[in-house]
Amino acid sequence: MKTIGVLGLQGAVQEHVSHIDAVGCKSVVVKTVEQLEHIDGLIIPGGESTTMRRFIDQYGFLEPLMKFGKQKPIYGTCAGMVLLANRLAGGEKPHLQLIDITVKRNAFGRQRDSFEAKLNVKAMETPFPAVFIRAPFVEEAGANVEILAEYEGHIVAARQDHILVTAFHPELTDDTRFMKLFLQMVKLNKSASTL
Numbered sequence: 001m002k003t004i005g006v007l008g009l010q011g012a013v014q015e016h017v018s019h020i021d022a023v024g025c026k027s028v029v030v031k032t033v034e035q036l037e038h039i040d041g042l043i044i045p046g047g048e049s050t051t052m053r054r055f056i057d058q059y060g061f062l063e064p065l066m067k068f069g070k071q072k073p074i075y076g077t078c079a080g081m082v083l084l085a086n087r088l089a090g091g092e093k094p095h096l097q098l099i100d101i102t103v104k105r106n107a108f109g110r111q112r113d114s115f116e117a118k119l120n121v122k123a124m125e126t127p128f129p130a131v132f133i134r135a136p137f138v139e140e141a142g143a144n145v146e147i148l149a150e151y152e153g154h155i156v157a158a159r160q161d162h163i164l165v166t167a168f169h170p171e172l173t174d175d176t177r178f179m180k181l182f183l184q185m186v187k188l189n190k191s192a193s194t195l
């Protein structure tokens with residue numbers, strides 16, 4: 001059985017745990033660097049990327065997360081997508097730099113702080129109910145990035161190798177198709193956990 005961790009420093013952790021359980025995997029809330037050795041994939045949840053980055057530094061997670069993401073799958077939702085991007089718009093400093101995208105934070109503007117949209121997602125037969133909360137979008141993606149979904153002309157779901165990102169929050173719905181997609185990526189990945 002595959003074990004999927006959720007970075008438990010800040011944000012929507014518990015909702016992801018429920019989705020991991022729902023797709024038949026073992027879930028772990030990751031609060032220490034050592035726990036990274038025992039998981040097959042990691043989710044970086046939504047929340048506030050600047051706050052999460054502070055905790056990442058405080059608990060010594062920066063290097064270990066960069067190393068983990070070079071070998072094993074990571075799925076970032078919303079703030080998690082901000083943390084994974086190679087570049088941030090507006091001259092902000094990037095964080096983990098594990099996927100070749102430029103991300104614009106809070107990109108949908110004040111009037112549309114939170115909204116739900118039915119999205120057409122590549123390889124999903126019916127639209128996905130996407131919940132956006134002060135969401136970022138992908139402003140620019142490198143040639144090796146696979147675009148999975150767009151909303152109003154902006155990329156909101158993408159993947160490169162074993163890194164998956166969504167600007168929205170699948171964990172706040174009961175639709176587990178993104179978790180299933182991530183699980184497929186975990187199963188295809190060659191680096192098994194040490195447990």
Ligand SMILES: NC(=O)CC[C@H](N)C(=O)O
Pocket residue numbers: 045046047048049050077078079080082105106133134135136
């Ligand atoms: N729901 C979210 O994760 C919001 C993300 C937040 N606006 C950020 O930039 O970090």
